[in-house]
Amino acid sequence: MDLFSAYRNRPAVTVEIGGQQHRVPQGITILQAMWYAGIPVVRGAGCLSGVCGACTTTWRLAGQSAGRTGMGCQTSVEDGMSIALYxxxxxxxxxxxxxxLADPAEALFGIYPETRRCTLCDACTQVCPQDIPVRQGVRLMMNKDFAAVAPLFDECIMCGFCALVCESNIAPNLLGMYARKAVAHYGGGSGGGSGGGSGGARDELQRAMRRSRDGSLDTAWQGLLDGPPDALAARCGSAWQAATTTAD
Ligand code: SF4
Ligand code: SF4
Ligand code: FES
Known part of the structure; x- marks a missing residue:
């Protein structure tokens, strides 16, 4: 089966991957270009939808001195691009x-003491592919305002770029996760208050966890595994149609 048959008639662009030049179809993503060039990318590929954060990539465009970072599954190749998985x-x-933890605010600096070393340089914000105001989140963590921090990191895909560039060895994404956990467990930051995820979302999570514990998800999963391939394909097709119709 030729995975790239749909792209064969497109004009080609030249990209450099790991120092070697390859001709690849215009308009495909960086990850697709790597596969097209015969480079096996397994560890750096996951959801292919910009959600899992596995495909951290760096590239430089022709004629530009500064490199850029982003998700390889979400970035199209351009002629003259020089690429490396990160x-x-x-x-x-x-x-x-x-x-x-009796008091997550009290425990924060014991677990993440480096938080206080933030120089507010803003490198983490600049590099974030999700446009999260990361520096602001870290600043708010210094005040232990978990309720304000948690929603800032709702779109975090844990790609790790922010931690990679931090000169103070802070992992802002993990701080964001800490705040979200604190809000989920205690309903707000040390400063009290609520926020960071709606009650509806928490209720839905609780329901899903109950279903996981009582075995009803196992039954549904086994039903999928036992069914004939045609039924499975039809089910996936209608689920996909429902999702895309809703998205429209
Ligand atoms: S990169 Fe590090 S030091 Fe700079 S603002 Fe972000 S968390 Fe603070
Ligand atoms: S891990 Fe950091 S850089 Fe990546 S999406 Fe989350 S906050 Fe942004
Ligand atoms: S493979 Fe998951 S974000 Fe790219």
Whole structure:
């Protein structure tokens, strides 16, 4: 099966991947270009929809001295583009259980002491592919205002760019996650108040967790696995149609 048959008649552009030049069809994404060139990308590919944050990529356009960063599955190739997948280092994992913290505000600087070293340089905001005001989020974390921080990071895809560029070794994405967990568990930041995710969303999550625990999701999953391929295809097709109709 030729995955790229739909692209074969397009004009080609030249891109450089890892120092080697390749001719690839115009309009495909950076990840597709890598596959087209025969480069196996497994670890840096996930959802292919700009959601999972796996395909962190850096590139430089022809004639430009400054490089750019973004998601390889969401960025189209351009003639003369020089490309490299970005090996984001996994951040050091902090071990804590939000539900066991008596006071998340009190515990914050014990778990993430580097938070106070933020120089407000703004590099994290500049690099964020989701246009999150990351520096503002870190600034608010210094005040432990979790209710204000949590919604700022709603669109975070955990790509890790913000942590990569931080000169103070702060992982702003993990701070955002901490704030969101704190709000989910306690309904607001140390400063009290509520916010950061609607009650409706929390209720929906609780319902999904109940269904996961009581086994009803297992039954539905097994039903999918046991069904004939035609029924599965029809079901996926109608789900896809419903989703795209709703999106329109
Ligand atoms: S990159 Fe680091 S030091 Fe700079 S504003 Fe962001 S969190 Fe603060
Ligand atoms: S906040 Fe950081 S991890 Fe989240 S999307 Fe922006 S750059 Fe990526
Ligand atoms: S593969 Fe998931 S964001 Fe690109």
């Amino acid at each position: 090996p984001i280092e996994p951040p050091q994992k902090k071990r804590y259980r939000m539900a066991e």
